[in-house]
Amino acid sequence: xxxxxxxxxxxxxxxxxxxxxxxxxxxxxxxxxxxxxxxxxxxxxxxxxxxxxxxxxxxxxxxxxxxxxxxxxxxxxxxxxxxxxxxxxxxxxxxxxxxxxxxxxxxxxxxxxxxxxxxxxxxxxxxxxxxxxxxxxxxxxxxxxxxxxxxxxxxxxxxxxxxxxxxxxxxxxxxxxxxxxxxxxxxxxxxxxxxxxxxxxxxxxxxxxxxxxxxxxxxxxxxxxxxxxxxxxxxxxxxxxxxxxxxxxxxxxxxxxxxxxxxxxxxxxxxxxxxxxxxxxxxxxxxxxxxxx
Amino acid sequence: xxxxxxxxxxxxxxxxxxxxxxxxxxxxxxxxxxxxxxxxxxxxxxxxxxxxxxxxxxxxxxxxxxxxxxxxxxxxxxxxxxxxxxxxxxxxxxxxxxxxxxxxxxxxxxxxxxxxxxxxxxxxxxxxxxxxxxxxxxxxxxxxxxxxxxxxxxxxxxxxxxxxxxxxxxxxxxxxxxxxxxxxxxxxxxxxxxxxxxxxxxxxxxxxxxxxxxxxxxxxxxxxxxxxxxxxxxxxxxxxxxxxxxxxxxxxxxxxxxxxxxxxxxxxxxxxxxxxxxxxxxxxxxxxxxxxxxxxxxxxxxxxxxxxxxxxxxxxxxxxxxxxxxxxxxxxxxxx
Numbered sequence: 001x002x003x004x005x006x007x008x009x010x011x012x013x014x015x016x017x018x019x020x021x022x023x024x025x026x027x028x029x030x031x032x033x034x035x036x037x038x039x040x041x042x043x044x045x046x047x048x049x050x051x052x053x054x055x056x057x058x059x060x061x062x063x064x065x066x067x068x069x070x071x072x073x074x075x076x077x078x079x080x081x082x083x084x085x086x087x088x089x090x091x092x093x094x095x096x097x098x099x100x101x102x103x104x105x106x107x108x109x110x111x112x113x114x115x116x117x118x119x120x121x122x123x124x125x126x127x128x129x130x131x132x133x134x135x136x137x138x139x140x141x142x143x144x145x146x147x148x149x150x151x152x153x154x155x156x157x158x159x160x161x162x163x164x165x166x167x168x169x170x171x172x173x174x175x176x177x178x179x180x181x182x183x184x185x186x187x188x189x190x191x192x193x194x195x196x197x198x199x200x201x202x203x204x205x206x207x208x209x210x211x212x213x214x215x216x217x218x219x220x221x222x223x224x225x226x227x228x229x230x231x232x233x234x235x236x237x238x239x240x241x242x243x244x245x246x247x248x249x250x251x252x253x254x255x256x257x258x259x260x261x262x263x264x265x266x267x268x269x270x271x272x273x274x275x276x277x278x279x280x281x282x283x284x285x286x287x288x289x290x291x292x293x
Numbered sequence: 294x295x296x297x298x299x300x301x302x303x304x305x306x307x308x309x310x311x312x313x314x315x316x317x318x319x320x321x322x323x324x325x326x327x328x329x330x331x332x333x334x335x336x337x338x339x340x341x342x343x344x345x346x347x348x349x350x351x352x353x354x355x356x357x358x359x360x361x362x363x364x365x366x367x368x369x370x371x372x373x374x375x376x377x378x379x380x381x382x383x384x385x386x387x388x389x390x391x392x393x394x395x396x397x398x399x400x401x402x403x404x405x406x407x408x409x410x411x412x413x414x415x416x417x418x419x420x421x422x423x424x425x426x427x428x429x430x431x432x433x434x435x436x437x438x439x440x441x442x443x444x445x446x447x448x449x450x451x452x453x454x455x456x457x458x459x460x461x462x463x464x465x466x467x468x469x470x471x472x473x474x475x476x477x478x479x480x481x482x483x484x485x486x487x488x489x490x491x492x493x494x495x496x497x498x499x500x501x502x503x504x505x506x507x508x509x510x511x512x513x514x515x516x517x518x519x520x521x522x523x524x525x526x527x528x529x530x531x532x533x534x535x536x537x538x539x540x541x542x543x544x545x546x547x548x549x550x551x552x553x554x555x556x557x558x559x560x561x562x563x564x565x566x567x568x569x570x571x572x573x574x575x576x577x578x579x580x581x582x583x584x585x586x587x588x589x590x591x592x593x594x595x596x597x598x599x600x601x602x603x604x605x606x607x608x609x610x611x612x613x614x615x616x617x618x619x620x621x622x623x624x625x626x627x628x629x
Contacts, residue, residue: 185381188348193395193446194369203394207385 031272037265044261056266066267068242069250070274072157073225076246077278079161080224085217088168092175093205106176113169117227121234124163128235150236153243160231160244164224171216178212179205214286218279225275247271297359297372298324298449298482300345305354307340307506314340316506317354327476327483329497329514331490333529337506338486339378342452345484346375359449374443375452379459380435382427388414388438389423395445413441417475433464440475451476453485457492469495490530494518502526520619524626527553527619533582533594539623543567543587544613550629553619556582556596561603565612569593571603585609 038056042049060066091109095102112120127135128149136146149159182205190200206213229248232238238245238253247267255264300322307315315337322328330338343349345356347368356363363371382391392413396406414420417437422430430438436456443451456472457465473496476483487493493500494514502509502517502525510522521527527535535553538544544552544567561583569585572592576599583595583603595611603609620629 183381185377185379186383189375189377189381189383190394190398191348192346192368192373192375193398195394195398199398203398204383210385 034265034268037262038269039266040262042262042265043259044255045259049262052262056263059263060266060270065242065245065250066270069245069247069267070270072243072245073228073247073274075157076161076228076244077221077224079157080164080228081217081220083161083165084168084171084220084224085213087165088171088216089175089209089213091168092172093179093201096176096179106172109172110169112166115167117167117230118234120163120167121231124159124231124235128159151240153241156236156240156243160228160235163231163235164228171220174212174216175209178209182208214282218282221278221282222275225271225278247274299357299359300450300482300484301355301357302341302345303355303357305341305344305356306352307337307344307349308352313506315344315351318503318506318508320501320508320511322482322484324482325480326499327473327485327497329493329500330484330486330503331488331493331500331529332503332509334488335505336503338488338503339454340506341503342375342454342484342486345371345450346373346452347371348375372449373452374446374448374450376436376439376443376454376456378455380427380439382435382438382442384427387424387426388419388430391427391438392423392442392445395442409445410441413444416444417441432460433468436460436468444479449481451479451481451483453483455486455488457487457489465492472496490532493530500530502529504529520628521553522628524551524553524621527621531555533596535619536593537621538591538593542589543569543591543593544618550623551621551626553621554613554617556594558614558617559593559595559611560614561595561597561601561609562612563610565610567593567611567613569609569611571605571607571609573605574601574603576600583609585611 037049039051039053040049041052041055095106095109115123127133130136130146130148130151133149135149139146147155149155186204186208187200190204195203225246226248228244228246229252232244232246232249233252236244238249248271251264251267251271254260254267300320302318302320305315305318305320306313314335318337318341320328320341330341332338340349344351345358347363347366350364358371358373383394386394389410392410393406396409401409411420411423414423417440419434419437419441422434422438427435427438436459440456453472457468460468469492472485485492485496487496493502497514499512500514500517501511504525510517510526512520517526518530521530521535524537528537533556535555536544536559537551537553539551541550541552544554567587569587571583571585573584575582575584579599581597581599581601583597583601585593585595587593593611621627622629
């Protein structure tokens with residue numbers, strides 16, 4: 001059927017078209033515009049941005065708040081990504097095996113993911129409350145005097161990362177599904193060789209899941225650099241001492257609080273570059289380790 | 294001290310949920326013997342292997358290996374090696390990695406492990422594949438890798454779960470011979486599972502015919518073929534299966550029993566007592582199978598030499614070899 005063969009690519013493009021249009025209009029075009037605005041003096045209030053060349057780039061270099069912001073984002077990344085991955089992988093592997101009541105545990109793990117960010121953040125304001133929050137009460141059981149979580153830079157960073165360790169549903173589901181697809185006979189063969197549970201985890205599960213885990217790490221890195229806006233805004237508003245002034249928070253401040261639309265666009269471009277550099281480094285490392293063949 | 298490689302199964306019973314996989318199986322395997330477990334799917338063949346290997350625990354009964362009840366012995370401390378049906382090679386490791394896996398787990402020194410892996414690979418003719426990944430090898434090569442991996446356990450018993458099932462026909466034939474040679478060289482007790490009756494006939498000193506978790510017959514393949522203990526065995530071993538006629542009918546004989554005759558024990562004879570119409574002729578090259586229907590509706594399968602010279606629609610007369618007619622009880626199906 002020659003007609004079918006000719007029309008097949010056309011059909012494929014027809015199905016792709018709505019998505020392609022959306023990507024072009026909602027992602028590619030704004031990203032390009034953003035890049036263009038980064039070299040203007042646009043405030044977001046007037047309609048006549050002027051081209052100012054590298055002025056905004058020069059301002060970047062002298063901006064101490066930006067340095068703090070990048071530092072905050074980097075520390076957050078180092079805390080939150082391993083914590084989230086560990087939680088998603090650990091819980092995914094623990095709950096993959098069919099067990100009585102297992103489904104309730106799986107629901108419990110997924111539940112925080114469907115709670116809106118703001119609601120979760122407000123909940124954590126209560127959890128972290130130094131006077132009556134359950135976290136300090138829990139610490140009190142062990143004789144710890146408790147902490148003023150959101151008032152100290154270190155503990156505030158930890159608190160935000162802690163909150164973001166809960167909405168891990170997607171990663172959890174991916175690990176769960178990937179683990180269930182592994183051939184049970186491999187584990188039986190390993191058990192016959194004398195390979196215990198930890199040996200099986202180290203020699204079978206993790207290497208076999210490596211491609212999925214790398215994907216999750218890349219995804220979580222991108223996500224973590226961006227989704228920290230709501231918790232930081234609700235919990236700390238970027239404070240204390242700029243410890244949680246993550247890049248999205250700082251960009252929001254610049255664009256909407258200080259009317260620095262163009263400068264915000266410049267920082268957004270920086271965030272994209274930083275994300276790109278981190279992902280590239282991650283993939284190079286993965287190739288070096290020969291995790292994927 | 295019992296001789297190495299002796300296995301005894303005593304009233305072994307195992308069910309998975311409501312499904313009874315094994316229902317009181319007794320079996321004694323001699324040292325160095327090759328025993329084939331054969332039966333339709335769901336007959337409990339693989340379950341027996343899993344219980345011997347220790348991958349599952351019996352509900353009742355005992356597994357005795359080398360004179361020791363192994364109920365409390367974990368799988369890796371039993372002197373058994375298992376080759377899985379689809380080989381269960383580790384896809385993320387090279388062939389070398391697959392062979393070294395168990396040795397590394399058992400903390401064998403690196404140089405010695407390499408040496409032993411190489412020797413096993415040489416023995417099975419896969420030394421040139423050591424740096425490939427399993428998905429870069431053929432079905433036959435994968436089977437050899439799995440065998441080499443089993444070899445490295447230096448077991449007193451090999452358990453082979455349908456080792457030839459995933460190979461294509463010509464390869465299966467060659468590999469069957471290789472397996473026999475290997476078994477003869479090693480002289481190690483081997484229990485081999487198959488649902489293929491040709492394999493059951495050719496591999497193994499004795500066959501154990503299983504059905505619904507019970508042993509139907511144990512014996513040397515030819516003996517089981519020649520003297521099936523019941524109608525199930527008669528129908529299961531042999532392709533095409535034995536003609537079984539309830540009440541004797543056209544084959545004559547016991548009216549209260551079942552009379553059986555194998556297709557090769559029926560021949561076309563102008564003076565034969567049975568009149569039949571040829572319905573189909575399957576020419577298989579070296580032989581032909583005639584599907585015939587008698588006047589009373591009974592269907593008889595006849596195996597003849599090639600080019601039998603009859604065609605569908607032809608009337609023929611058949612004669613059964615009187616010495617090779619089997620009689621079974623109509624109620625129990627047992628041989629009389």
